Amino acid sequence: EAGVAQSPRYKIIEKRQSVAFWCNPISGHATLYWYQQILGQGPKLLIQFQNNGVVDDSQLPKDRFSAERLKGVDSTLKIQPAKLEDSAVYLCASSLDITDTQYFGPGTRLTVL
Amino acid sequence: KNQVEQSPQSLIILEGKNCTLQCNYTVSPFSNLRWYKQDTGRGPVSLTIMTFSENTKSNGRYTATLDADTKQSSLHITASQLSDSASYICVVTVTSGTYKYIFGTGTRLKVLA
Numbered sequence: 001e002a003g004v005a006q007s008p009r010y011k012i013i014e015k016r017q018s019v020a021f022w023c024n025p026i027s028g029h030a031t032l033y034w035y036q037q038i039l040g041q042g043p044k045l046l047i048q049f050q051n052n053g054v055v056d057d058s059q060l061p062k063d064r065f066s067a068e069r070l071k072g073v074d075s076t077l078k079i080q081p082a083k084l085e086d087s088a089v090y091l092c093a094s095s096l097d098i099t100d101t102q103y104f105g106p107g108t109r110l111t112v113l
Numbered sequence: 114k115n116q117v118e119q120s121p122q123s124l125i126i127l128e129g130k131n132c133t134l135q136c137n138y139t140v141s142p143f144s145n146l147r148w149y150k151q152d153t154g155r156g157p158v159s160l161t162i163m164t165f166s167e168n169t170k171s172n173g174r175y176t177a178t179l180d181a182d183t184k185q186s187s188l189h190i191t192a193s194q195l196s197d198s199a200s201y202i203c204v205v206t207v208t209s210g211t212y213k214y215i216f217g218t219g220t221r222l223k224v225l226a
Contacts, residue, residue: 004156040218041218041219042117042202042216042217042218042219043157043202043216044216045214055211056211056213091156091157093156098211098212099212101147101159101162102159102214103159104155104156104157104158105156106154106155106156107154107155107156109154
């Protein structure tokens with residue numbers, strides 16, 4: 001069974017630039033999560049989708065972050081414009097349903113200079 | 114406020130030795146508790162999951178315990194191996210109308226030869 005795929009694995013940008021991350025969840029998984037993990041900390045939920053609807057985006061900085069999950073499968077997370085404090089690993093996870101175990105992708109390490 | 118605290122923050126042990134990681138939570142209403150292992154540069158991988166009525170769960174050399182009365186959990190690693198070097202994250206699920214995952218900040222374990 002293929003795992004959660006993310007790309008790119010690494011990205012370096014300058015502040016005020018834009019960046020987008022892509023996630024392909026495990027086939028058949030209805031729930032998709034985006035997390036931000038700052039070095040030395042646990043993951044922080046940014047947004048949670050159930051199929052193509054948003055369940056929780058309470059911690060998403062909506063002035064600069066946006067995410068979509070068209071057709072309830074792949075998802076993209078965008079940051080525009082990026083700030084220095086956005087430097088982190090962005091993890092995507094998926095689960096069969098909202099109560100099931102989450103399977104994480106390898107993450108995208110973002111460095112904002 | 115829902116919180117999950119882990120200790121120690123970091124730990125160094127010699128290969129072959131045992132160790133125990135702690136997780137204390139103030140979460141209500143509690144649904145379940147998971148332990149994840151996160152290797153450097155990778156996403157977290159689920160090790161165990163325990164519900165309110167379970168007080169121990171094993172996965173190979175990993176044994177998790179849960180005391181729902183004191184709101185404490187521990188992860189015991191037996192006969193440690195170099196490959197156990199990773200961060201271990203405790204995640205507690207809250208059910209209050211919806212599912213929410215409260216992540217601890219993790220314990221970073223280093224196993225030395």
